[in-house]
Amino acid sequence: MFVRRIVVAAAMALGLACAAQAAGYPNRPVKVIIGFPAGGPTDVAARILAKHMGEQLGQPFVVENRTGASGAIAVRGAVGAEPDGYTILMGNSGSMSVLPYLIKDLGYDPLTQLEPIGLVVNLPSVLAVPTNSPFKSVQDMLAYAKANPGKLTYASQGIGSLNHIATEWFKLIAGVDITHVPYRGDAPSIQDLTAGRVDMSFFSIVSALPQLQGQRLRLLGVATSKPLDELPGVPTVMSQGVPDFVAEPWNAFLTPKGVPADIREKLNKAMNNALQDKEALASLRSVGLYPMGGSPQDLENYMKSQSTLWSDVIKRANITQ
Structure with a gap:
């Protein structure tokens, strides 16, 4: 009984600590890692959303371009970051749902080593x-x-x-x-x-x-x-004559595994608000980017379905790199 009380008390203390952490978040700049050069669609989307999310949450969201290996270098950097909400990743369809099934020993598993924030945009x-x-x-x-x-x-x-x-x-x-x-x-x-x-x-x-x-x-x-x-x-x-064929590259925000759910919910809310902002929408559509949005669960489900699709195509078409 005594041990049980200690466990319950510890769990409550941890819950209160996480709530306090989320309540004060963010209190310093947030880093947004992307795996592609400045000026490309992923970079443009990240910068438009970073500006509006930073304005909502009262801290700058600073975009950092870590290019190379088709986006994999940036993903590895995000996977290895502290799970405190101050590093987020702008992942894309290739690095999230293609490379893991194309390259052996890639160095990360997006479905188990990252936490979803939400879908950002797609590029028809x-x-x-x-x-x-x-x-x-x-x-x-x-x-x-x-x-x-x-x-x-x-x-x-x-x-x-x-x-x-x-x-x-x-x-x-x-x-x-x-x-x-x-x-x-x-x-x-x-x-x-x-x-x-x-x-x-x-x-x-x-x-x-x-x-x-x-x-x-x-x-x-x-x-x-x-x-x-x-x-x-x-x-x-x-x-x-090509039934069910839809191919839309996409971008999404994710965090390292272990970021508290309350912080990810804050980020998700700021992201969805930004995607509904008239100025942000106009900026996105002017360069052919279509807003998506939704919940962390929506992104998790979407990534699983995309991973199933592209891994099957890679296998059936015998694609190797």
Whole structure:
């Protein structure tokens, strides 16, 4: 009985300490780690949200770019940080749901070593071909691909990039053989696509819009669940014979394992408030970023479903790095 009272008292003391910690949080700057260079979509989203979250919580949210290894270096840094709420990670679909199933001994497991805060934004993808392509629809392209296995080519941002994995999924669903041509990033792949040196590519609407305005590309479809207002007349890929195909890179906030739930709830509330702010929304949409939001549980469920999807594609397509 005496021992039980001690255990109960200790638990109550710990609970009060955690509540006090959350009540005073934050009382110094919060570091936001991202794994990609300044100016990219992940960096832009992190800085827009950091500004508004800092204003709400009364402390600056300072973005720190730790680039390298497709975002894995930043994730490792977050996993090893103190679980006090003063280090948060802007994770992305690649580092959270692709790399763990593509690279052995990656150095982290996002599903067990990180705590969810919430989904931030996604970046809708489009399927593009050169303006002089003979294909006017996804059906046109698939008919040719089925009649001519391996003759068509597609560009990706590199082996293991999300548009590489997503295109392999597209091929699996459609039952076609299209040859992969990997590049080192968006810019060189788009350059060769516009020049007609490759036949097709999936990439973000952010990268697509300048090429469309310059009439250097034609869009066959959007890899979303419904058409986009910004692209009137462009149907979804899934409505053109590729059922269930939705490929939207995403970003989310997470913390190291062990951050008190009250602190994560504070961060989640600030994040959702920022995503509803008119100024923040306008800034995000101006660069092709679509707000998501939701609870920590929503993010946890989403990461599990994405991990199941992409690990299955990696296995079925026999993708190695």
